[in-house]
Amino acid sequence: MKPPRFQYCAPRLIDEALYLLDTYAGDIKVLAGGQSFVPLLNMRLAGPAYLVDINHISELHYLETEDGYMSIGALARQRQVERSILVQEQHPLLVKTIEHIGHMQIRNRGTVVGSIAHADPAAELPALLTCLDGEVLAQSIRGERVIKAQEFFTGYLSTTLEPNEMLVEARFPWVSEQAGWSFMEFARRSGDYALVGAAAVLTPAPDDTCASASIAYLGVAGAPARGHAVEAILTGSAMDEQTIEMAAEAARDVVSDDMSDVHASVEYRRTLAAELTRRVLRSAWGRRVRQVTQNGEV
Amino acid sequence: MRERNDDVSQFTEECEIAVTVNGRRYEQSVPVRLLLSDFLRHDLGLTGTHVGCEHGVCGCCTILFNGEAARSCLMFAVQADGMAITTIEGMAGGQSDLHPIQQAFMEKHGLQCGFCTPGIIMSVHALLHEHPDPSEEEIRHELSGNLCRCTGYQNIVEAVKLAAELMSAQQMEVE
Numbered sequence: 001m002k003p004p005r006f007q008y009c010a011p012r013l014i015d016e017a018l019y020l021l022d023t024y025a026g027d028i029k030v031l032a033g034g035q036s037f038v039p040l041l042n043m044r045l046a047g048p049a050y051l052v053d054i055n056h057i058s059e060l061h062y063l064e065t066e067d068g069y070m071s072i073g074a075l076a077r078q079r080q081v082e083r084s085i086l087v088q089e090q091h092p093l094l095v096k097t098i099e100h101i102g103h104m105q106i107r108n109r110g111t112v113v114g115s116i117a118h119a120d121p122a123a124e125l126p127a128l129l130t131c132l133d134g135e136v137l138a139q140s141i142r143g144e145r146v147i148k149a150q151e152f153f154t155g156y157l158s159t160t161l162e163p164n165e166m167l168v169e170a171r172f173p174w175v176s177e178q179a180g181w182s183f184m185e186f187a188r189r190s191g192d193y194a195l196v197g198a199a200a201v202l203t204p205a206p207d208d209t210c211a212s213a214s215i216a217y218l219g220v221a222g223a224p225a226r227g228h229a230v231e232a233i234l235t236g237s238a239m240d241e242q243t244i245e246m247a248a249e250a251a252r253d254v255v256s257d258d259m260s261d262v263h264a265s266v267e268y269r270r271t272l273a274a275e276l277t278r279r280v281l282r283s284a285w286g287r288r289v290r291q292v293t294q295n296g297e298v
Numbered sequence: 299m300r301e302r303n304d305d306v307s308q309f310t311e312e313c314e315i316a317v318t319v320n321g322r323r324y325e326q327s328v329p330v331r332l333l334l335s336d337f338l339r340h341d342l343g344l345t346g347t348h349v350g351c352e353h354g355v356c357g358c359c360t361i362l363f364n365g366e367a368a369r370s371c372l373m374f375a376v377q378a379d380g381m382a383i384t385t386i387e388g389m390a391g392g393q394s395d396l397h398p399i400q401q402a403f404m405e406k407h408g409l410q411c412g413f414c415t416p417g418i419i420m421s422v423h424a425l426l427h428e429h430p431d432p433s434e435e436e437i438r439h440e441l442s443g444n445l446c447r448c449t450g451y452q453n454i455v456e457a458v459k460l461a462a463e464l465m466s467a468q469q470m471e472v473e
Contacts, residue, residue, distance in 0.1 A: 003331045006311075008374070042371070105424075191443060
């Protein structure tokens with residue numbers, strides 16, 4: 001349970017880190033919060049020859065509100081985002097999601113961007129980014145590119161990030177004031193990786209039907225998954241129990257056939273996906289702000 | 299505290315660090331792969347920080363890293379360069395004094411075998427710093443990052459409640 005030998009470097013500038021990533025691409029890993037990566041080293045599931053510690057790159061330590069999204073730099077700790085009054089007021093869904101990650105001791109060190117780069121299919125933030133159609137910013141010495149969440153997560157711990165690139169920022173789109181939102185998950189023990197979880201955002205129409213729906217799941221496949229069939233059922237529908245029941249039934253199919261392991265069978269995960277769908281939909285719809293119609297009726 | 303060692307702008311397997319632990323400054327050369335938990339225990343002899351699972355689940359190795367609770371098994375000693383750490387050995391004022399949290403755990407019998415206790419004390423310290431008067435729900439929630447296989451947590455929760463009372467009484471005396 002000790003990490004293998006590696007060469008270590010802790011630069012102060014992004015450019016230095018990008019240079020090292022480019023030079024040693026394929027045999028080098030970025031160390032940020034280390035709350036998922038150090039266990040992999042301790043268990044010898046990872047063994048890069050080089051480690052570039054980005055904890056001293058102060059320019060990556062930021063939270064900013066941008067037009068359209070909340071921007072989070074690669075060194076912002078989960079706990080810092082969770083405690084931020086700005087984020088609590090402007091992106092409560094992000095705070096609620098982060099509260100489900102591990103424990104306080106883990107969130108003190110773990111970074112938001114690191115969790116996304118690690119891309120564990122049972123992790124909370126990749127699912128939220130997928131639900132919100134968020135983006136990430138990747139940099140290399142050759143330049144930078146913006147990658148949509150839908151094109152970023154490719155499978156178990158796998159992303160489209162190139163070996164010479166570093167994830168420097170995550171962008172969580174704002175949830176409109178009218179929309180209702182919810183994040184829930186089921187874990188056997190508090191703080192464990194969840195078996196299944198769901199994030200939902202529902203926007204009401206003037207006639208109080210569901211104008212648009214966005215729902216994403218964790219723990220249901222090799223990567224976070226959007227519930228497209230669920231969204232199709234909800235869009236344009238009255239949010240009554242019948243609609244919710246149809247949506248819950250459709251959510252069962254989001255669970256991939258190979259999601260059976262020592263923790264839960266596929267059938268159990270499907271039951272969880274259906275039940276969590278019912279619960280997040282009721283909770284999100286309850287949070288919506290009803291639209292006022294033209295004649296003043298609510 | 300001094301600035302971090304500039305040698306680490308080059309790749310290295312061994313690094314000079316200067317770290318303040320429980321108010322005392324240590325300067326030492328460490329292999330970069332040395333876990334902070336092992337540095338505290340083996341190099342500094344501070345064996346009160348326990349090592350249970352070594353992958354961040356059990357919470358036995360919890361320390362305060364620049365004042366915030368963190369797992370010392372998920373950090374490298376080299377990352378503590380220039381930082382301030384508090385371990386269980388730094389909690390009591392002197393040889394015979396106990397910290398109010400330790401006093402409360404003794405009075406309420408908040409431990410049995412004691413293996414998880416140092417980590418729990420450090421987590422509770424962080425909890426009470428943020429929530430001086432926590433509800434039982436908050437206590438249980440914050441304790442979820444520390445596993446105890448003996449007590450069933452009942453007396454630990456009682457101890458945390460008493461610790462909160464002792465610490466706020468102490469605070470009022472100061473004021």
